[in-house]
Amino acid sequence: MRLVIARCSVDYAGRLSAHLPSATRLLLIKADGSLSVHADDRAYKPLNWMSPPCSLKETDDVWTVTNKAGEQLIITIEEILHDSSHELGVDPGLIKDGVEAHLQELLADRMEVLGEGWSLIRREYPTAIGPVDILCRDAAGGTVAIEIKRRGEIDGVEQLTRYLELLNRDSLLAPVKGIFAAQEIKPQARVLALDRGIDCVVLDYDALRGIEDDKLRLF
Template structure:
């Protein structure tokens, strides 16, 4: 990522036109090809931007002023959008390699999901009752240990977003839990993979391994969304 703090003027031309008069701003050129213009206020949103893919051409105007011309790839429905940035004075210009971002992990949501499902295990399946939260195994705790109406043990792994890694994690737990004769007295320990959203690949893998997938409505569990009041 390249970060430039400069006194600049910005003009956008495309589906509409927009003008930012000369002022000190932060210019961001990201590795994905996007260009963003930020001020010191206005919350987190940029004042103007160009989404990737786009091209940045640096040059000099006839009167010797530094100019950036940012152009987008034409869509075929008209000319390419342009962002013209005139730089009067550059205060700072630096580049930083941020590496690959792992993405936002909303631990608070996942933890709260576990608490809500522990209070309402029947939302995962008719007749389910809670035995214990954070049920221990030699490789770490499974989120919920439940019992169904037949008295069989059910291990529940909870994620905010269900992906293949979560299915693999539950598979390892089930392999160890099924070695415990106390848990398997009524039959094999089965698994439930619960999440707000489950990726198609994770569903295929879970089904192949005999693991049930349950999509959880977080707002409904919190009592903020009553499905009976929906129009559709």
């Protein structure tokens, strides 16, 4: 990863055009080729960016980032205050918090709460874009991918959608249905999930542990 702090102006030329006047900003260039322009606010959100695959050409005081669609981010450098590169190595990925990990373990051990005849194929089923929390079979023998969250939001539905798209390319597994499971599911996430044919299950942590009634609510 390369970190550059510079006084610069930025112009985007593509389907639309945008201009950032001269100011001191952080330019973040990642190993995947992406480049993002950050100010000292807006939390993690960049002012502008170019997603990979793209190429960076540095000529004199002008950086030109071009993506596969021919769109360009043109950065005019006035002064570089800092320029450093760092090798971060392979990232192990996000580790779920204790509640999510335990929910996954409990549900995998008690597949029958989803219905009679349900059976586990594997926890943390590997895919090219990350592991699926639970891959299982329903009573009819169909393949089901389950994404588990403590709090179910739109990002989780998007994540499961990507898994389903990939899993359904495997002729040995397809067709693969999806279940979005969480202790609490936000209304917007539920609407998006149901629109995409994904079932929603509200998990009761205590019930799965056998403390209370062990019925799950399937919507």
